[in-house]
Amino acid sequence: MTQPLLFEQKGPVAHLTLNRPDVGNAIDVPLARALMETAIRCDEDDTIRCVTLRGAGRCFCVGGDIAGFSQAGNALPGLLKELTAYVHMAVSRFARMPKPLLTIVNGAAAGAGMSLSLLGDIVLMAASARLTPAYGGVGLSPDGGLSWVLPRLVGLRRAQEIMLGNRAIEAREAEAIGLVTRAVADADLADESAAMVARLAAAATGAAGRTRVLLRDSFDTSLERHLEAESRAMADTAKSAEAQEGVAAFLAKRKPVFHALEGEL
CATH class of the missing domain: 3.90.226.10 (2-enoyl-CoA Hydratase; Chain A, domain 1)
Structure with missing residues (x-):
């Protein structure tokens, strides 16, 4: 079938x-x-x-x-x-x-x-x-x-x-x-x-996921609540290996490698 x-x-x-x-x-x-x-x-x-x-x-x-x-x-x-x-x-x-x-x-x-x-x-x-x-x-x-x-x-x-x-x-x-x-x-x-x-696929997925939430919820909340949500989301993503790689890559003046792509996309 x-x-x-x-x-x-x-x-x-x-x-x-x-x-x-x-x-x-x-x-x-x-x-x-x-x-x-x-x-x-x-x-x-x-x-x-x-x-x-x-x-x-x-x-x-x-x-x-x-x-x-x-x-x-x-x-x-x-x-x-x-x-x-x-x-x-x-x-x-x-x-x-x-x-x-x-x-x-x-x-x-x-x-x-x-x-x-x-x-x-x-x-x-x-x-x-x-x-x-x-x-x-x-x-x-x-x-x-x-x-x-x-x-x-x-x-x-x-x-x-x-x-x-x-x-x-x-x-x-x-x-x-x-x-x-x-x-x-x-x-x-x-x-x-x-x-x-x-x-x-090569972007920081954790940050992308948080960004999706922030964009979706922006229509249903006040500015002050949204600012707090942004602050907490940024602090949470800062704990990730992706954030560590992003900061290290920026300081080293190289492109960040958030994921080693495998095979053909």
């Missing part, structure tokens, strides 16, 4: 690939469950310093499996509760794991696929790709954290227009309004992604 989600670890990098290309990597229960299980695995495995997520074939992910929704009939509400339980646990684990996530939007990302695409700390998007909320088009409200992430990236007013108008966003506009990190020519996407992976 074909695995709905491919996992490959190369050195310190975990490469995840949504693997239902014949249906645009639409999310059904097996794929949702695999996402949850793999997110937990990435969170728990200390040998993993960076995670990438992309789609097999021409699409990143077209969202939920609408054909499966139709087949569920009156059982659809129950199916959606099961599906979102897995997807939301995956989103939470990916968002809170102490290592960066790179999403590589190689093609169309719609619905929950758009939610997953925007989850990355770094989001590289092929110039030919597009993002579409899609939920309103099938009479459903959003999931996967899209209604939480989108207004934080582009502001409430623009998020309202995009989601309520179910408006498709081309790659160049997505970059211009801050939805993605960078729009990349299709032919350059693989090389750009590899370069970014190498940079993230």
